[in-house]
């Protein structure tokens with residue numbers, strides 16, 4: 001072997017040998033300082049790369065907890081939204097209540113995907129009553145409805161763009177086929193019933209059979225299986241630090257990391273991961289295996 005090739009091989013081995021593979025819950029106080037060998041035992045280190053995160057990451061992503069204790073942070077970016085009344089071509093398989101229904105494009109895609117599945121089951125009388133609301137609209141609603149039925153600006157999930165109020169043209173959501181279908185199937189599409197009847201003491205919000213929140217897979221599946229609302233799920237992740245699950249034949253790993261300052265996370269080099277803050281004190285890293293054929297449909301099942 002030529003000397004220079006040997007040199008490069010040694011260099012590569014050195015770099016990977018020193019690469020940091022951090023374990024969940026280890027980011028505190030280790031800002032940008034790789035701890036000594038902490039190899040991940042599941043996959044070769046070369047499959048991972050280092051991702052720098054900082055406090056801003058606490059306030060981004062699909063798992064942000066928004067309630068009266070944790071309002072939408074100023075650091076959370078307001079999403080680009082599309083007005084569905086002005087874009088009727090995007091309204092497929094459901095109705096909209098009025099001219100003000102707005103949703104982020106991504107959210108509309110997730111919702112439309114779910115509607116296709118409902119339609120295949122013969123459930124097709126859905127109506128979007130509310131989507132994204134800016135602070136002005138939220139303030140008006142709060143004034144009109146009061147604190148039992150609305151929240152102050154910044155304290156509603158609707159201000160985040162990841163929630164929908166859904167109705168049925170056949171009747172009340174708690175009784176209509178649309179409401180029942182969602183309670184059974186929404187989780188398969190990354191959505192959860194945010195304020196269930198038996199969790200009012202945890203959420204602090206009355207039973208809202210119409211309010212659905214996007215959290216994405218596999219989170220919606222774990223929450224459904226364990227009967228947890230978002231408050232409980234985020235606490236569960238914090239306690240467990242790492243949770244593994246299989247949804248639709250696909251293996252996921254969900255890890256919680258507290259974030260006090262800039263830190264490095266080890267993430268799959270192929271990009272098969274997602275990151276979300278919890279809007280409180282840390283981030284949740286979700287990774288999935290790339291071996292399954294449905295991998296390309298991540299988040300859409």
Ligand SMILES: [Zn+2]
Nearest residue numbers: 163164165211
């Ligand atoms: Zn709502």
